[in-house]
Amino acid sequence: MREIDVTLITEKVRDLCVEANVDLGEDVLQAFDRAIEKEESPVGADILRELKENARVAKEEKVAICQDTGFAVVFLEVGQDVHLIGGNLAQAIHEGVRQGYRDGYLRKSLCHPFTRANTGDNTPAVIHTDIVPGEKVKIMVAPKGGGSENMSRVMMLTPSDGIEGIKRFVIQRVKESGSNPCPPTIVGVGIGGTFEQSALLAKKSLLRPLGTKNPDPELDTLESEILSGINKLGIGPQGLGGRTTSLAVHILMMPCHIASLPLAVNIQCHVQRHKEAIL
Amino acid sequence: MTEPVRLKTPLSDQDVEKLKIGDRVLMNGVIYTGRDAAHRRLFDLLQSGKDLPFDMRGQVIYYVGPTPAKPGQVFGSAGPTTSYRMDAFAPALIEKGLKGMIGKGMRSDQVKEAMKRYKAVYFAATGGAGALLAKRVKKAEVIAYDDLGPEAIRRLEVVDLPVIVVNDVRGNDLYIEGAMRYRRE
Numbered sequence: 001m002r003e004i005d006v007t008l009i010t011e012k013v014r015d016l017c018v019e020a021n022v023d024l025g026e027d028v029l030q031a032f033d034r035a036i037e038k039e040e041s042p043v044g045a046d047i048l049r050e051l052k053e054n055a056r057v058a059k060e061e062k063v064a065i066c067q068d069t070g071f072a073v074v075f076l077e078v079g080q081d082v083h084l085i086g087g088n089l090a091q092a093i094h095e096g097v098r099q100g101y102r103d104g105y106l107r108k109s110l111c112h113p114f115t116r117a118n119t120g121d122n123t124p125a126v127i128h129t130d131i132v133p134g135e136k137v138k139i140m141v142a143p144k145g146g147g148s149e150n151m152s153r154v155m156m157l158t159p160s161d162g163i164e165g166i167k168r169f170v171i172q173r174v175k176e177s178g179s180n181p182c183p184p185t186i187v188g189v190g191i192g193g194t195f196e197q198s199a200l201l202a203k204k205s206l207l208r209p210l211g212t213k214n215p216d217p218e219l220d221t222l223e224s225e226i227l228s229g230i231n232k233l234g235i236g237p238q239g240l241g242g243r244t245t246s247l248a249v250h251i252l253m254m255p256c257h258i259a260s261l262p263l264a265v266n267i268q269c270h271v272q273r274h275k276e277a278i279l
Numbered sequence: 280m281t282e283p284v285r286l287k288t289p290l291s292d293q294d295v296e297k298l299k300i301g302d303r304v305l306m307n308g309v310i311y312t313g314r315d316a317a318h319r320r321l322f323d324l325l326q327s328g329k330d331l332p333f334d335m336r337g338q339v340i341y342y343v344g345p346t347p348a349k350p351g352q353v354f355g356s357a358g359p360t361t362s363y364r365m366d367a368f369a370p371a372l373i374e375k376g377l378k379g380m381i382g383k384g385m386r387s388d389q390v391k392e393a394m395k396r397y398k399a400v401y402f403a404a405t406g407g408a409g410a411l412l413a414k415r416v417k418k419a420e421v422i423a424y425d426d427l428g429p430e431a432i433r434r435l436e437v438v439d440l441p442v443i444v445v446n447d448v449r450g451n452d453l454y455i456e457g458a459m460r461y462r463r464e
Binding site for chain 2 (some may be wrong): 040041045047050051053054055057058061062063064065066067068069105106107108109111116117118120146148150176179180181182189202233234235236239240241242243269270271
């Protein structure tokens with residue numbers, strides 16, 4: 001049994017919040033480059049270049065890539081042979097978020113649902129924990145912006161809708177979202193499980209680096225087909241017209257109930273941020 | 280592509296009548312920030328017949344909630360937020376003389392109708408380019424609703440803030456026309 005002090009987790013969460021918000025991943029920058037080559041709209045290509053330049057400035061000056069520094073979504077994988085000591089794990093994570101958003105000059109974007117009073121420190125975080133074999137703790141911080149999150153949906157399809165129904169719904173969702181979620185987007189899709197599990201799958205699918213293949217060949221093909229359908233819509237960068245409406249479609253799938261076909265679409269803007277650390 | 284048009288606030292009817300969708304504009308002068316919670320408060324003031332914190336005539340509102348400025352920075356990262364959430368409130372402000380809105384994303388038919396009737400224009404700034412856009416803000420101060428934090432109303436002085444005309448006073452919509460041009464069956 002390995003002991004890990006939760007104050008270490010606070011420190012890591014703090015650093016990851018800041019890093020994720022100022023340093024856009026290399027995978028996203030490469031996806032911009034691929035999109036610029038293919039983009040037929042001059043305005044669209046200009047916007048993609050502007051986004052690259054923005055990421056460069058943010059990293060160099062250590063300022064937020066986007067003013068919406070997001071809801072701090074924290075994915076934890078805790079080894080079952082780890083004993084966490086020194087305090088309350090959830091509180092340690094919230095404290096890391098509090099420190100990161102304060103020290104990194106990040107925006108505090110959470111409020112009371114009715115009064116809309118700001119919580120003042122960007123807490124609480126949303127925490128998803130998996131218990132896994134081993135004696136390590138993996139922490140992933142994925143700040144999620146509100147504009148793209150608002151365009152996300154869960155739909156309980158019927159089994160008869162099948163793969164065609166899934167394609168239709170996802171493409172229609174991107175079409176109706178139009179310019180709102182800051183295209184080019186990354187479209188996270190969760191298929192199967194239960195109502196809530198499909199949404200979690202959709203969110204988790206966004207953690208996969210851009211430009212990587214889905215390990216399941218059937219899903220890999222489905223991702224390509226949906227992406228191709230989306231990029232025929234013509235919405236383009238920032239919705240001003242063009243080829244690059246989405247940079248990628250990512251799918252995670254699991255079995256579902258014989259009565260159901262749950263489908264979740266989690267839209268992610270081009271500021272696809274996630275950073276991880278292993279303790 | 281045509282050269283950008285330089286505009287200085289406050290905007291007149293003549294200023295906005297000249298603009299057409301797709302025009303690139305460099306905005307200069309004083310603009311005001313305002314988003315969800317501030318719009319609710321402005322709307323409530325109008326409903327109860329009270330004065331607004333600033334005279335709406337000729338003004339431009341930027342839908343933005345910035346990050347806090349770092350030491351040495353005038354303004355934090357400051358890209359646009361999605362505009363449709365302000366749609367319920369925007370027509371009342373346009374009626375009071377608001378001439379421009381800067382945001383991102385589609386507007387409702389009611390907002391477009393108000394823009395036609397009272398001559399106002401909707402501009403898009405690049406969503407997610409917050410670090411770059413921040414550099415165009417030369418001065419910033421909170422003028423109302425400090426308790427709202429990032430949602431407070433701020434008076435900004437901007438130099439060459441780059442925006443694109445999405446909805447003009449003739450009812451045209453760049454989002455619709457842009458997507459139609461690049462759509463494939």
